[in-house]
Amino acid sequence: MIRVLVVDDDFMVARIHTRFVEQTDGFEVVGTAHTGADALRLVEELTPDLLLLDVHLPDQSGLDVLSRLRAAGHRVAVVMVTAERGADAVRAALHGGAMQYLVKPFEQADLADRLHHVAAALGVLGALGGLDEGQADQAVIDQAFGAVAGRGAPAAALPKGLSRETAELVLSAMRERTEISASEAGELVGLSRVTARRYLEHFVDTAAAEVRLQYGTAGRPARRYRAR
Structure with missing residues (x-):
């Protein structure tokens, strides 16, 4: 228990x-x-x-x-x-x-x-704690970090200019909302809207998220992102 x-x-x-x-x-x-x-x-x-x-x-x-x-x-x-x-x-x-x-x-x-x-x-952290020094290979480490975050880790291959640490924060922010815009994600994590959108679009490209177009009365439709 x-x-x-x-x-x-x-x-x-x-x-x-x-x-x-x-x-x-x-x-x-x-x-x-x-x-x-x-x-x-x-x-x-x-x-x-x-x-x-x-x-x-x-x-x-x-x-x-x-x-x-x-x-x-x-x-x-x-x-x-x-x-x-x-x-x-x-x-x-x-x-x-x-x-x-x-x-x-x-x-x-x-x-x-x-x-x-x-x-x-x-459970993963307990198993990791039972390993002898030097025995934690990359697969075990990835499993531990993914489990701690409550999800699988972001895809290993990130586009140039994107960092794994920030990707974790953006993905976490997205998972805490039903849907999120690039502006909202940027505000939560401390990024510009443009940078936050690069991360969100990466998650769409790798099937970690889906995007929905929200149509208003004028202008371009807003892009709303939801974690899968």
Whole structure:
């Protein structure tokens, strides 16, 4: 069983998320916290495998909690569950090592999908930790990074000028939305619209995404991208 600590300032929301977790096979809730301080304390006391972490807490940001956990060397998996959609928050979560970012409100199936990705990632990381030094070949490494991101890694062959790290961020941003435009992706990741579109079009070309034309009242139709 993967042991989960639910962190949310709203007591009712915390109960709902607890019920969602307990309806997901392979997961159990070992505690709840309603402040950042309580979250940090309970991580020490309960040593959970996973945090469901809200951004908006009464005493400090959940992103600050994430940063403090990583600074202290805690490897607990973190899934952000929040109404916060700001680009800065998404970037901070990605760079802080959150494994998933789920925007409220959501259904149990949405959370279960993220939790199953986390379970797969933890399984790969556990297997990787059991390898002797020097035994992790590129295939194992690719599997680990793909599982941690909750998906397969982007295609190995990227067009000239595109980086794997940025491709991961763009793909993650796209997967967090039902659909996304190049402008929206650029804002979330910190890229120009033109650069973000190059990444998105690469994902379309490699069948990692599909594109839909959205027609307005005038001008060119907008291109909207959806992860496959």
